[in-house]
Amino acid sequence: MAVEKMRQGNGSISIVGRYTQQKTMQSDYTFEMSWNAPRGKVIGTGMSGPVRLATGKDGREYAVKSFKKKQLNPKARAELQSEVEIYLSLDHPHIARLEQVYETDEEIHLVMEYLAGGELYERLTRRKMYTEQEATDTVHQMLLAVAYLHSRSIIHRDLKLENFLYEGGDSDHLKLIDFGFAKIFTGSTKLSDTCGSIHYVAPEVLKKSYTSQADMWSLGVISHMLLTGSPVFRGSDLEIISLVRRGKTRLSSRFGDLSTVAQNFVQALLVLDPSKRLTAKDALQHPFLAHRNSIATSVDVEILHSLQNYAQASRFRRVCLSMMAWSLSMEDRQRLRGKFLELDVHKKGTISLPQFKAVLQESYHVNSAEAERLFAALDTDHDNEICYSEFLAAVLQDRVRMHEHVLRRTFARFDRDEAGVITVENLRTVLGDTFEDVDVMELMREADTTGSGFICYEQFLQYLQEQDSDRSQETSEKSCWDRSRSPTAQQREKHCNLAGGLMDVSTAELDAVEQRPLTPLTQKSVLSPSKMDRGLFHSSLMRAATEAAISCVRLPK
Numbered sequence: 001m002a003v004e005k006m007r008q009g010n011g012s013i014s015i016v017g018r019y020t021q022q023k024t025m026q027s028d029y030t031f032e033m034s035w036n037a038p039r040g041k042v043i044g045t046g047m048s049g050p051v052r053l054a055t056g057k058d059g060r061e062y063a064v065k066s067f068k069k070k071q072l073n074p075k076a077r078a079e080l081q082s083e084v085e086i087y088l089s090l091d092h093p094h095i096a097r098l099e100q101v102y103e104t105d106e107e108i109h110l111v112m113e114y115l116a117g118g119e120l121y122e123r124l125t126r127r128k129m130y131t132e133q134e135a136t137d138t139v140h141q142m143l144l145a146v147a148y149l150h151s152r153s154i155i156h157r158d159l160k161l162e163n164f165l166y167e168g169g170d171s172d173h174l175k176l177i178d179f180g181f182a183k184i185f186t187g188s189t190k191l192s193d194t195c196g197s198i199h200y201v202a203p204e205v206l207k208k209s210y211t212s213q214a215d216m217w218s219l220g221v222i223s224h225m226l227l228t229g230s231p232v233f234r235g236s237d238l239e240i241i242s243l244v245r246r247g248k249t250r251l252s253s254r255f256g257d258l259s260t261v262a263q264n265f266v267q268a269l270l271v272l273d274p275s276k277r278l279t280a281k282d283a284l285q286h287p288f289l290a291h292r293n294s295i296a297t298s299v300d301v302e303i304l305h306s307l308q309n310y311a312q313a314s315r316f317r318r319v320c321l322s323m324m325a326w327s328l329s330m331e332d333r334q335r336l337r338g339k340f341l342e343l344d345v346h347k348k349g350t351i352s353l354p355q356f357k358a359v360l361q362e363s364y365h366v367n368s369a370e371a372e373r374l375f376a377a378l379d380t381d382h383d384n385e386i387c388y389s390e391f392l393a394a395v396l397q398d399r400v401r402m403h404e405h406v407l408r409r410t411f412a413r414f415d416r417d418e419a420g421v422i423t424v425e426n427l428r429t430v431l432g433d434t435f436e437d438v439d440v441m442e443l444m445r446e447a448d449t450t451g452s453g454f455i456c457y458e459q460f461l462q463y464l465q466e467q468d469s470d471r472s473q474e475t476s477e478k479s480c481w482d483r484s485r486s487p488t489a490q491q492r493e494k495h496c497n498l499a500g501g502l503m504d505v506s507t508a509e510l511d512a513v514e515q516r517p518l519t520p521l522t523q524k525s526v527l528s529p530s531k532m533d534r535g536l537f538h539s540s541l542m543r544a545a546t547e548a549a550i551s552c553v554r555l556p557k
């Protein structure tokens with residue numbers, strides 16, 4: 001499955017760094033198995049089969065959606081390829097984060113952040129309906145995700161209550177999942193495949209000629225359900241299809257009790273003619289969401305300083321921080337995402353240069369040239385936009401303590417062949433031949449102060465610890481292994497040392513080490529692989545998506 005073609009489009013650092021054919025998912029994650037869940041705990045089921053809970057080497061929980069390739073026909077394979085490619089390119093606070101994709105000859109696993117708060121469907125079922133205030137907040141978050149997709153010419157095609165999940169049980173932060181039907185569309189060609197779920201599908205989808213506006217109809221159905229607790233269409237499948245085709249909505253009797261502005265909002269989405277239906281951008285401006293839009297945009301002085309520090313950092317450091325942004329825990333991202341959403345004045349899910357300039361000028365009288373300089377440093381993939389993770393990379397240095405597991409994960413994303421070192425070839429795979437017009441060999445020299453041609457983990461740690469200005473060559477030299485031997489030989493030795501050392505360590509000691517909240521960056525700090533090695537199961541293969549599941553209209557729960 002090619003990720004090649006997306007490399008140009010969305011910055012190769014995050015995409016190549018999160019896609020591997022060289023490692024197996026089972027080497028990085030374990031499933032918790034029990035007598036009633038012999039293949040791992042199932043946290044949700046859709047048409048592609050169960051999504052299971054796994055634990056990563058960092059001790060955190062992840063959601064894994066797996067596919068068995070042999071069971072997919074060519075069409076289903078193409079759909080899966082599209083899901084993987086599109087999902088890898090997405091980067092937004094209201095979209096579930098795709099951590100890593102593993103592909104072998106037999107299987108594909110999508111490892112996502114685990115959203116423990118469950119489906120919006122379940123929460124709505126429990127509460128019966130949302131107040132207008134709650135519905136406003138909910139719909140606003142959905143629209144931010146959808147406006148982001150549409151601004152990137154991506155149509156989701158399966159927006160429904162089951163595909164929005166809460167981050168945690170006590171959190172109201174919502175994220176969109178399931179890109180199984182997502183498609184990149186060009187404005188000129190209308191789409192014709194019939195897909196989606198019958199209660200939410202737009203009339204023009206049933207007529208096989210539609211655009212991204214079809215998603216807006218689904219949002220209209222969702223909004224109605226949130227506000228009234230009732231679906232828009234009732235009856236047999238055939239009856240529903242007939243009503244939808246004609247745009248004959250059956251609004252709830254409670255609908256009339258809603259405020260005029262809420263009624264207008266829903267009605268402006270459930271419009272038969274897609275060209276007269278609110279777009280995502282228009283919907284965000286609708287008076288129903290007015291109070292959400294009045295939140296002032298400001299950049300606090302600390303953010304500005306972080307941006308300035310980042311812009312001054314060396315190239316390789318910025319590359320490392322960009323990769324690190326994809327390894328941050330959910331808690332770290334929670335602390336930073338509000339600032340990003342505030343800066344995203346136009347609600348496109350990315351920050352453009354004019355937007356960036358305007359905010360910096362307004363808050364700090366930063367002149368245009370300086371704002372451009374900062375912007376250029378942040379825009380690591382040079383697509384003239386600052387995306388969410390580019391922002392995280394720029395501000396994380398001052399706000400996030402560098403947990404050992406974050407650094408390990410970051411290192412591993414570069415060390416693609418698991419040799420235990422980052423080589424020039426690894427950098428070339430992740431970055432291409434050059435980064436900001438500088439050959440990757442040159443980039444490597446920034447951290448490889450011994451001239452060995454590779455960067456070992458200790459050197460990597462030191463490099464990130466030190467300020468660019470006072471980086472000491474001497475300490476770097478000490479930290480690295482004998483460079484006369486091959487990286488693989490050194491890695492083997494390292495594993496032997498680890499294994500030997502660990503034999504004598506008690507479980508209690510290991511647990512104590514692993515539970516230490518923040519590990520200072522020292523040369524000796526080594527992430528214990530004990531948990532990941534203990535009781536590592538080979539996961540049983542999942543029921544893969546069937547042809548019907550991928551291509552036909554889905555039925556509601």
Ligand SMILES: Nc1ncnc2c1ncn2[C@@H]1O[C@H](COP(=O)(O)OP(=O)(O)O)[C@@H](O)[C@H]1O
Binds near residue numbers: 063177
């Ligand atoms: N990241 C996640 N965290 C928690 N639960 C998830 C996650 N992703 C999926 N699920 C659960 O699994 C269900 C099916 O996943 P989804 O990606 O929608 O697959 P399908 O394409 O089969 O519908 C979801 O409705 C949800 O309940």
Ligand SMILES: [Mg+2]
Binds near residue numbers: 047163
């Ligand atoms: Mg789904």
